[in-house]
Amino acid sequence: MFAGSFACWVALPYMPGWSPANFNIGILYLLAVSSAVVIGILMAGWSSGSKWALFGAMRSAAQIVSYEVRSASRCWACS
DSSP states (O other): OHHHHHHGGGGSOSBTTBOSSOOSSHHHHHHHHHHTHHHHHHHHHHHTOOHHHHHHHHHHHHHHHHHHHHHHHHHHHHO
């Protein structure tokens, strides 16, 4: 989960005209990398061996996905 959230910082410009990586699809990259965190949450719930932890991980993943769909639609509407 740390690598997924840390990879989002690559697409953000820090100074005018300078960014660690020049992407033509910066918003799409941010959405794709931030949604990869969901896989880590599901794997953590599944690896515990308890069905209740897996149910909790699925609930958390569903909440994150529903939030990301809404924020992605707002990003595309503004651009």
